[in-house]
Amino acid sequence: MTTDLNDVRNIVILTGAGISAESGIDTFRGGGGLWEKHRVEDVATPEAFARDPELVLCFYDMRRAAIQEKEPNAAHAALARLDAGWPGDLLIVTQNVDDLHERAGARRVLHMHGEHLNAWCTACDVRSPWRDSLVDRPACPECGERALRPDVVWFGEMPYQMDRIYDAVRKADLFVSIGTSGAVYPAAGLVRTARDLGAATLELNLEPSQGSAWFDETRLGPASDLVPAWVD
Template identity: 40%
Template sequence: MKKVLIISGAGLSAASGIKTFRDSDGLWENHDVMEICSTEGFMRNRQKVLDFYDARRAELAAATPNYAHIKIAELKAKYGEQIVVITQNIDDLLERAGCADVVHLHGFLPNLRCESCGEIWRVGYDSIRDKICPKCASSRLRHDVVMFGEMAPEYERMYREASECTLFIAIGTSGEVIDIASFAKRAPYSILNNLEKSRLDRHFDTLYIESAVNAVDKIARDIEEFLRKD
């Protein structure tokens, strides 16, 4: 069976107003990334990190899925298990567009995690303040987002899917965190969509150097043609 793997990054959600993880000078919302996205930063100033992710949930509540999210959701609904959707993004915009079975490599912003018993539950866009664990009633809670210095459990799934796919597509990712070039070289056919040209380009068979919103119809056409071929 032909299998399509789509891996997305910040470029997918940019048109929805979700700011990219890494801005100039390694800052995110005027914070040093390592202060609010690492285990060391969390140990140094726990409340600062929790407040940061509270603000990100509030930001996410005001965002809406863009056309690229919607189109990917339509493709997933049409082709089911033949299309695997994996994202580096922690937002829920693919889900809100109707996409099923999205694999979030770096966690899921609308969830909280209990540090006492490990329970994970959906809090939506609410603040973590005054919340308690629904399982053990602990108030020792945190964001359900993978920080630098922690294991990312879904990476094993990503590597397995990458080894099995016959069409690999990367949308809106720089390749700084994940070695998508190696996935492209291994796959029989590959497509890259990024806003700007990069060192990744030479590893892919087809390039769409434009926004995800502008490229997604072309990518959808390529997927449908690929899956129709004998």
């Protein structure tokens, strides 16, 4: 079992907030993280949205506006290069709701926790591209109902496309985790599934994640150094 790119064909890469940190997008946990400034229970659960939609929509309006001013960094660019040139199966499973992988040029990207730049109509179930505010309860472009919410996965909701993710993990001979604390399931459990099925596992993170013991190899440092060094 090897984490060397020359020895593998099918790769799953899980990314988290740490890969976008050097682009200036806040992470969630740790010093300065979003959950230090906002209580999860107030802004990132369906119950919070039912209780105080304005607070939740403001929180997401602020973050939706912020990501549009940020740029991909060297780590996003390195993964885009890998994606473009990789002949085998490759899937970037991102927990991030920003679009920096796509803006760096990556194509094989799956957003398991949704996307800031989509609005989801809970009346007609259609997702529409969305860049502006949601707090004034605009009408759904599809059905006209004022039932739009951010298209993100809150605690207690099912992450997107889990079947597709597990299919890719089953085929993978290398599983790489980049910039995630390993605190949130089911994403945090993917390394164990990959490992149980025989894949080599590599972690690239600023500090050991909660699941560090499950990785064959851990490299510590900023993603903008570690990811290009791994890919190139």
